[in-house]
Amino acid sequence: MDILESVKMATTTLVANKLRSSLTMLGIIIGNASVIAMVGIGQGTQKLATEQFESLGTNVLFIIPGNQDAQRNRGEIPKTLVLADAQAIANLVPSISEVAPQIQTRQPVTYSNKNTNTQIIGATPEFLTVRSFDMATGRFISELDLQQSNQVVVLGADLASKLFGDRNPIGERIRIKNISFSVIGVTLPKGSSFGNNQDDTAFIPLTTVANRIVGRTSPYGVEISFISVSAKNAESLGAAEFQVTNLLRLRHKIINEDDFTVRNQKDTLQIANTVTGALTMMLAAIAGISLLVGGIGVMNIMLVSVTERTQEIGLRKAIGATQGDILFQFLIEAIILSAVGGIAGTLLGVGSISLISLLTPLKAAVSPVVIIVAVSVSGGIGLFFGVVPARRAAKLDPIVALRSA
Incomplete structure (x- = not known):
């Protein structure tokens, strides 16, 4: 048929x-x-x-205080990382390009009759490059802001919209923890990362956060929440992780278990x-x-x-x-x-x-x-x-x- x-x-x-x-x-x-x-x-x-993962930055290592057991138990994370650790990594590790230490906290933010409670990040100028942020308007934190602990703030896109609507916030003053800050810039929208809205954030100089917002809580220097490290390229990421781990073990005089954790972005992504x-x-x-x-x-x-x-x-x-x-x-x-x-x-x-x-x-x-x-x-x-x-x-x-x- x-x-x-x-x-x-x-x-x-x-x-x-x-x-x-x-x-x-x-x-x-x-x-x-x-x-x-x-x-x-x-x-x-x-x-x-x-x-x-890519929104966190490319070829990035994250150095977090406390070992993995402490992080899993979700207890109080030990205050084991200080600003001097980040400075040592920047000066002594050859396979990295930039280091961005940061302090994280949540504080009330006020402008006129508008109030919100948002994430505050004490950052350095390198944060913009390491974490792949871009500016929509104004400028980011400078070295001079760090040295003088200036009361300046850069707003995330969502936070700027929440406080100022369609108005240009540059030059306006807001209050963080009842301290006045001058707005110097707004970042481009970055989106959420693992449930954390990166645009609902205020960036102020790390030294200002340490001196005026959270205070100095570590006897070894300025305590930081974690350190982001950008390797020179993808091929040097493994070498950077090895060198950073050895340097911090020497600085912290560690013999047995580490008091910090180095997380490789690519391994986590895999x-x-x-x-x-x-x-x-x-x-x-x-x-x-x-x-x-x-x-x-x-x-x-x-x-x-x-x-x-x-x-x-x-x-x-x-x-x-x-x-x-x-x-x-x-x-x-x-x-x-x-x-x-x-x-x-x-x-x-x-x-x-x-x-x-x-x-x-x-x-x-x-x-x-x-x-x-x-x-x-x-x-x-x-x-x-x-x-x-x-x-x-x-x-x-x-x-x-x-x-x-």
Whole structure:
């Protein structure tokens, strides 16, 4: 029998039984849509994690006070890092380009009748480069501001909007912990990083924070919250981590366990990508079960169809159709059901991903390869699960079939 003729007959049969065909495809549609949506969400999660790590700066090491056990226990983090440590790293470690120590605290911020409680970062001029921030207007903290402990402040984009609306805040004065500060700049929007809004932040000179806001709480110098270190390039990141660790161990006279933690941005990103990759595979596997269930549904409905179409099968065999013709006919029907269901499921899945990207910060996306694989798998499932009913139809005795009719 001609292939085109078989396809035409199969299509005519399926269109004539719209409800049965639609219910048969439903499992495939849901399965395909689930696979594509889950893979898209997983890939979107990976992309979001990568963007958030990159927003912290490129080729960056983070030096945090306290060892990992202390951080896991979430107790009081020891005051083990001081400004002199950052200065020593800048002067003695050859594989790094810039060092940005910082002090973090939360304080009330007031302008006119507007009040908010926000993150205050005591920073140095190097912070702008190391952490990949850019200025929208005005300037950032200078060396002179540090030396003189000037009462100047740079506002994050969201904080500036919250306090001043559409007005230009440069030259205005705000109060932080009831101390007056002059606004000298506003940063470009940076976005959130791991739940922390980097735009709802006020940056003031590190020395001003130490002297006027939090006070000196360490007997060894100006206590800092952590140190960001920018390596010269990606290849020197490992060497920078090794050299910084050895230098701080010498400075802190450590023999056994470190009282600080050095976190490599790339290693952390790799771990995050591994976790999100495994999550994507798990979600795809769970959604793939829907495809399997859809294939079983195709087989069940096709078996029912064989019973309902006994007279048709008997008549076709009586006028010369071979077992191969009948087998091919039912296989074509199963493949069409699965392929059309796969395409409809793909459109539903892509639509769901677009909706998720539109309504949430998660920029979910899926590659064309995943779509092609999903449609191919759904077609293959139709072929696989269509074999049993097709063989059953092909083996029907025409005389018995005509009598049963």
